Amino acid sequence: xxxxxxxxxxxxxxxxxxxxxxxxxxxxxxxxxxxxxxxxxxxxxxxxxxxxxxxxxxxxxxxxxxxxxxxxxxxxxxxxxxxxxxxxxxxxxxxxxxxxxxxxxxxxxxxxxxxxxxxxxxxxxxxxxxxxxxxxxxxxxxxxxx
Numbered sequence: 001x002x003x004x005x006x007x008x009x010x011x012x013x014x015x016x017x018x019x020x021x022x023x024x025x026x027x028x029x030x031x032x033x034x035x036x037x038x039x040x041x042x043x044x045x046x047x048x049x050x051x052x053x054x055x056x057x058x059x060x061x062x063x064x065x066x067x068x069x070x071x072x073x074x075x076x077x078x079x080x081x082x083x084x085x086x087x088x089x090x091x092x093x094x095x096x097x098x099x100x101x102x103x104x105x106x107x108x109x110x111x112x113x114x115x116x117x118x119x120x121x122x123x124x125x126x127x128x129x130x131x132x133x134x135x136x137x138x139x140x141x142x143x144x145x146x
Contacts, residue, residue, distance in 0.1 A: 031076055041074035045099035048076050064099045072100055090118035 026038035033039040039052040042061035050060035064070050069080035083097035086105035097103035107118035 029074065033076075039076070041076055042071075043074060045071055047071055047080045048078060051076070066099055067097055070097055070099055070102055072102070087118065090120070 026032050030038040030040050033052050037052060040058060042048045042059060046061040046063050048059050049062040052059055059076075064080035068083055070083060071077070071080045081102070083103050084105070086093050086103065090108055090111045091105040092108055093103060094106045095101065095104040107113050110121055111118040112121060113119075
């Protein structure tokens with residue numbers, strides 16, 4: 001009977017320990033899954049096909065599809081990122097898409113990059129590209145910028 005007071009104390013300390021454990025941060029290469037356990041990320045070039053079931057278990061990570069999808073960072077995503085496509089009229093592929101990198105496109109000869117698209121040199125008759133700089137004619141003046 002004298003030790004009955006220990007039971008609430010043990011329950012309190014156990015609950016406190018569980019609360020601290022569930023709110024503690026995960027190591028840098030892990031993330032918190034279901035607010036319960038720390039799990040490893042899938043690596044570059046893969047996605048998480050099946051998540052963790054218990055602390056310390058590894059996820060089932062599947063490779064991205066070469067040429068159509070990629071993943072350029074550690075992740076817990078359920079699918080890879082889709083590879084971008086080059087515009088066949090104004091761009092050429094500089095580097096293909098693989099498991100870890102998106103496709104890179106550059107402007108075809110006679111085009112220059114404006115924002116996210118390649119525009120034909122001299123479109124509108126007011127802009128020209130020379131040595132990587134864009135020049136715009138305004139009246140009798142020519143203004144240049146990079």
